[in-house]
Amino acid sequence: MDFDFSDDQMQLRDAVRRWVDKGYGFERRKAIVAAGGFDRAAYAELAELGLCGLYVSEAHGGLGMGPVEGMVVMEELGRGIVLEPLAQTLLASALIGGYASADLQAEWLPRIASGDALVVLAHQERGLRYALGAALTRATPQGDGWTLTGRKSLVPAGDAADAWLVPALTEQGLGLFVVAKGAAGTQASGYLTQDGSRAAEVSLNGAAAQLVTRDGQTALEHAADIGIAASSAYAVGVMDQTLAVTADYLNTRKQFGVPIASFQALRHRMADMKMQLELARSMSYYASLKLHAPVAERRQALSRAKVQLGQSMRFVGQQAVQLHGGIGVTDEYIVSHYFKTLTQLEMTWGDTLHHLGEVSARMQATAGVFA
Structure with a gap:
C-alpha cells in the first residue's frame, strides 16, 4: 500500500508552508491577538490560496478535495x-x-x-459539556421557514462570522439550521480564548433560520469527526514546531560551558517528545483516512485518535515548558503560545478522558488480546 503523498498534495503543502513562513510570522500573530484574535485580511489570504474551497465541489467554485488534503493543510497551519x-x-x-x-x-x-x-458551527451550550445530542435551543416552524431561540457558547470567531450552523430541537428531534448574522433576534458577543483565538456567545431570540437537515444528530456527529481530524492535524503541526524550537534552544543554551543538549537526561526527554509526536502523527493520518468509513467505524476511530492526540499534546507541551525553564511561560517567547494552543486543543471536541470513555463504550465483547 502506498502511503506517500501525491504530487498535488505535496504542492498544496508547500504552498501553505510558504504562506505560513513568509506571511504569518510570530509578530503578525501577536498583532492579530492584540486586535481581537481574528483577522479578516489573513482569512482572505487563505481564501486566495483556495483553502476555503477545499471541501467545496468544483460545481460551486471549490477545489473538490478530501480529508487527506485537509489534513495536509491543517498541519501546515498548525x-x-x-x-x-x-x-x-x-x-x-x-x-x-x-x-x-x-x-x-x-x-x-x-x-x-x-x-x-465565514460560516461556523455554533453547537456548544453551557452545562452540556461534550454531549453532542443535547441542546436547549428550540426551533419553531414559521411560514416557510423556522425561528430559533437559545444561546450558544464558545462559537469560534462567532462575532466575525457571516452565518452560524446551529443545532436546535424540533418536535421531531434535533435539526441543523443556518442562521445569517444580522438577522433580527441575533446577537453575538466576542472575546479572546486562552490561546489567543476569538470566540463568542451567540444569542438567538426568534431568529430566522434555514433548515439544513432534520437529521441534526447525524450531521453533528459528522461535523465533530471532521473537527477532530482537522484539530489533530493542526496539533501535529504545533507539536512539530514545538519540538524544533525546543531542540534549537537546547543546542544554544549553555551550562558548565557546554550546550545543555549534550546532557543525556535532556536528550532522553527530547526522544520521548519525538516519540509522542510520531504517535500523534500516525493517529492523525488514521483519523483523516477514516472520515469516509461507515459511521460506527468512523466514530470509534476518531475517538481513538483523540485519546492519543490528547496524551501527546499534553506531554509535548509540558515537556517543552520544562526544558525551557522560566522563559517557556513568558508571552514574549513562542513556546508559551504553543503550550497554550496544545492545552486548549486537548479540550476541543471532547477531552482525553471523554474520548477514552467513548472508546471503552464502543468496544465489542471480543475486544482484547484473546479476540
Missing part, C-alpha cells in the same frame, strides 16, 4: 499556530454540501469557497 478558523470552514462546507438542499448549497457554498462568507 506550524504557524494560525488563528483564523479554517477548520470551521471545512466542516461547514462539508455539512452544507452533504446535507443541505440544492438551493441552500447554491446560496452558501460559492460564498464559502471564495472566502466572502
Whole structure:
C-alpha cells in the first residue's frame, strides 16, 4: 500500500508552508491577538490560496478535495499556530454540501469557497459539556421557514462570522439550521480564548433560520469527526514546531560551558517528545483516512485518535515548558503560545478522558488480546 503523498498534495503543502513562513510570522500573530484574535485580511489570504474551497465541489467554485488534503493543510497551519478558523470552514462546507438542499448549497457554498462568507458551527451550550445530542435551543416552524431561540457558547470567531450552523430541537428531534448574522433576534458577543483565538456567545431570540437537515444528530456527529481530524492535524503541526524550537534552544543554551543538549537526561526527554509526536502523527493520518468509513467505524476511530492526540499534546507541551525553564511561560517567547494552543486543543471536541470513555463504550465483547 502506498502511503506517500501525491504530487498535488505535496504542492498544496508547500504552498501553505510558504504562506505560513513568509506571511504569518510570530509578530503578525501577536498583532492579530492584540486586535481581537481574528483577522479578516489573513482569512482572505487563505481564501486566495483556495483553502476555503477545499471541501467545496468544483460545481460551486471549490477545489473538490478530501480529508487527506485537509489534513495536509491543517498541519501546515498548525506550524504557524494560525488563528483564523479554517477548520470551521471545512466542516461547514462539508455539512452544507452533504446535507443541505440544492438551493441552500447554491446560496452558501460559492460564498464559502471564495472566502466572502465565514460560516461556523455554533453547537456548544453551557452545562452540556461534550454531549453532542443535547441542546436547549428550540426551533419553531414559521411560514416557510423556522425561528430559533437559545444561546450558544464558545462559537469560534462567532462575532466575525457571516452565518452560524446551529443545532436546535424540533418536535421531531434535533435539526441543523443556518442562521445569517444580522438577522433580527441575533446577537453575538466576542472575546479572546486562552490561546489567543476569538470566540463568542451567540444569542438567538426568534431568529430566522434555514433548515439544513432534520437529521441534526447525524450531521453533528459528522461535523465533530471532521473537527477532530482537522484539530489533530493542526496539533501535529504545533507539536512539530514545538519540538524544533525546543531542540534549537537546547543546542544554544549553555551550562558548565557546554550546550545543555549534550546532557543525556535532556536528550532522553527530547526522544520521548519525538516519540509522542510520531504517535500523534500516525493517529492523525488514521483519523483523516477514516472520515469516509461507515459511521460506527468512523466514530470509534476518531475517538481513538483523540485519546492519543490528547496524551501527546499534553506531554509535548509540558515537556517543552520544562526544558525551557522560566522563559517557556513568558508571552514574549513562542513556546508559551504553543503550550497554550496544545492545552486548549486537548479540550476541543471532547477531552482525553471523554474520548477514552467513548472508546471503552464502543468496544465489542471480543475486544482484547484473546479476540
